[in-house]
Amino acid sequence: MDIFEEQNIPMSLSGGRLGYIRFWPNWMPPKEADLLLERAIKQTPWRHDTINMMGRTIPVPRLQNWFGTPGTSYKYSGIRLDALEFPSWMEQLRRSIEIQTKADFNRALVNYYRDGNDSVDWHADDETSLGNEPVIASFSLGVERKFDLRHNLTGERLSLKLPHGSLLLMGPGLQSFWKHRIPKSRGLQDARVNFTFRHMTD
DSSP states (O other): OOGGGSSEEEEEOGGGOEEEEEEETTOSOHHHHHHHHHHHHHHSOOBOOEEEETTEEEEOSSEEEEESSTTOEEEETTEEEEOBOOOHHHHHHHHHHHHHHTOOOOEEEEEEEOSTTOOEEEEOOOOGGGOSSOOEEEEEEESOEEEEEEETTTOOEEEEEEOTTOEEEEOTTHHHHEEEEEOOOTTOOOOEEEEEEEOOOO
16 A cells, blocks of 8 residues: 555654654645635735856746745745735635644745646755754645655655645654655646745744
């Protein structure tokens, strides 16, 4: 049986440590998810940032923005995202996810994958401001995309499909021992919007 067929997924890591994932593949009903996807695409003030790699300036292969306490910011790969206040519809989503996951969240990075050419490369959400054992909720809308995990020491890989309206909770240990990505999907024309809710200190 595939490890991701169950909703509760404990993943054994090296040294007996556990990285924890919990997955709700049909968390939001399709009609509600359809409306939220349309609103997110139309009402989010998307940014198209650039990063410097090996002396070249290249566009980030997706659109994005950052939400939380105004006056705070998020930095990665030389990009600074100043926080926008949660709009009412996103605040409602945040609270619903807190209830489902029993975790507290005060920030959200929102990514817009316009088609299969948009992606995010291998990384871990392990910034100091997230604490030692960050808990991150990833909510997906739109076309189903593959979510890959790769163990830092063994190179073991696991994959999971994230359908429209699904909710994935990445728990303690995951960011320390695994990296994750959304790879490109050749020929895919449809869009996906992803919300990653997390708790950060100011």
